[in-house]
Amino acid sequence: MSEKRTRFQAVLDGEAVDRIPTGFWYHFFEDELVEATSQADLIADNVTGHQKFILNFEPDFIKLMSDGYFHYPNAANWRTSTDDELLAVTSIGKDYVWLTEQVALVKSQHAQFSEDIFSFYNIFAPATYLKFALGGDDQLVNFVNGHSKQAIQHIFDIVSQDIADLAVAVIKQGSADGIYYSTQNIQSTSDQTIFNQWVKPSDLTVLKAAKAAGGTNVLHICGYEGASNRLTDFSDYPADIVNWATAVEGVTLSQGRSIFPNQVLLGGFGNTTKDVLYQGTIDDIAAATQAIITAFGDDTRFLIGADCTVPRDIDLKHMEAARKAAVKQPITV
Numbered sequence: 625m626s627e628k629r630t631r632f633q634a635v636l637d638g639e640a641v642d643r644i645p646t647g648f649w650y651h652f653f654e655d656e657l658v659e660a661t662s663q664a665d666l667i668a669d670n671v672t673g674h675q676k677f678i679l680n681f682e683p684d685f686i687k688l689m690s691d692g693y694f695h696y697p698n699a700a701n702w703r704t705s706t707d708d709e710l711l712a713v714t715s716i717g718k719d720y721v722w723l724t725e726q727v728a729l730v731k732s733q734h735a736q737f738s739e740d741i742f743s744f745y746n747i748f749a750p751a752t753y754l755k756f757a758l759g760g761d762d763q764l765v766n767f768v769n770g771h772s773k774q775a776i777q778h779i780f781d782i783v784s785q786d787i788a789d790l791a792v793a794v795i796k797q798g799s800a801d802g803i804y805y806s807t808q809n810i811q812s813t814s815d816q817t818i819f820n821q822w823v824k825p826s827d828l829t830v831l832k833a834a835k836a837a838g839g840t841n842v843l844h845i846c847g848y849e850g851a852s853n854r855l856t857d858f859s860d861y862p863a864d865i866v867n868w869a870t871a872v873e874g875v876t877l878s879q880g881r882s883i884f885p886n887q888v889l890l891g892g893f894g895n896t897t898k899d900v901l902y903q904g905t906i907d908d909i910a911a912a913t914q915a916i917i918t919a920f921g922d923d924t925r926f927l928i929g930a931d932c933t934v935p936r937d938i939d940l941k942h943m944e945a946a947r948k949a950a951v952k953q954p955i956t957v
Contacts, residue, residue: 752808
């Protein structure tokens with residue numbers, strides 16, 4: 625087992641470490657929402673991006689990007705479907721190209737590793753795939769409210785099982801250590817009801833399947849474009865590591881310990897061009913890193929990272945500054 629993998633495992637086990645593992649990542653496509661014209665083109669661009677990033681940054685652990693696969697197959701057609709048409713929808717199946725291509729992608733990403741590190745493949749919540757397909761939060765709310773409970777239950781059951789199958793496949797066949805599972809509250813006044821009835825159960829289906837497959841999983845409570853979340857809604861999710869937008873939520877990494885008492889916490893840095901990781905000096909970043917560590921005291925169950933993906937043009941020296949500064953200092957009394 626490599627030194628980086630051993631250190632990461634020690635954090636998972638709540639053991640003392642000499643340095644807090646540090647991980648940052650960004651999208652390799654100019655537009656991560658785009659669908660490539662072919663599997664070969666998509667895998668080549670994605671894998672090349674990982675190859676360069678791993679070579680130049682040598683991360684302690686990594687999120688494997690699923691750029692190009694943000695669109696669950698055929699879901700956009702459901703915008704105009706009737707209840708009967710929705711009830712007739714069937715699973716895409718474990719052999720569907722959208723799923724098997726992603727397994728192939730993870731294998732190709734892993735082939736670029738120069739050392740043995742923990743890796744987590746990016747997978748979205750079923751509700752998020754539906755939002756991508758339907759046009760956003762409001763459209764998802766309208767979709768749910770515009771159909772029978774039976775039809776919506778069927779759709780969520782189908783999509784969540786397909787995404788669970790994807791999670792299991794990238795772990796068992798693609799050799800990812802787990803999934804980086806991106807979910808969030810719906811940004812709508814109807815959110816709480818929809819969350820409790822549809823979003824959370826579908827989240828649990830995917831996370832439990834990944835866990836049962838042997839995955840060590842990251843729960844990412846996404847604050848993309850300022851989306852606000854009720855962190856307590858996710859406190860009982862079966863994830864080993866939890867990451868949220870500390871800047872958006874106004875909850876620092878150490879403050880989140882009271883919400884997530886048993887998980888490893890990931891983050892600490894804002895991820896925008898206005899934040900210290902992007903625009904600060906090397907000394908600024910080092911000081912911010914130590915401040916995150918100091919706030920945890922003798923608790924080593926955390927990882928240094930950002931609220932979400934960082935800008936594509938970030939100076940790699942800034943991320944390296946955080947890693948070099950992430951030395952766990954002895955606690956003095």
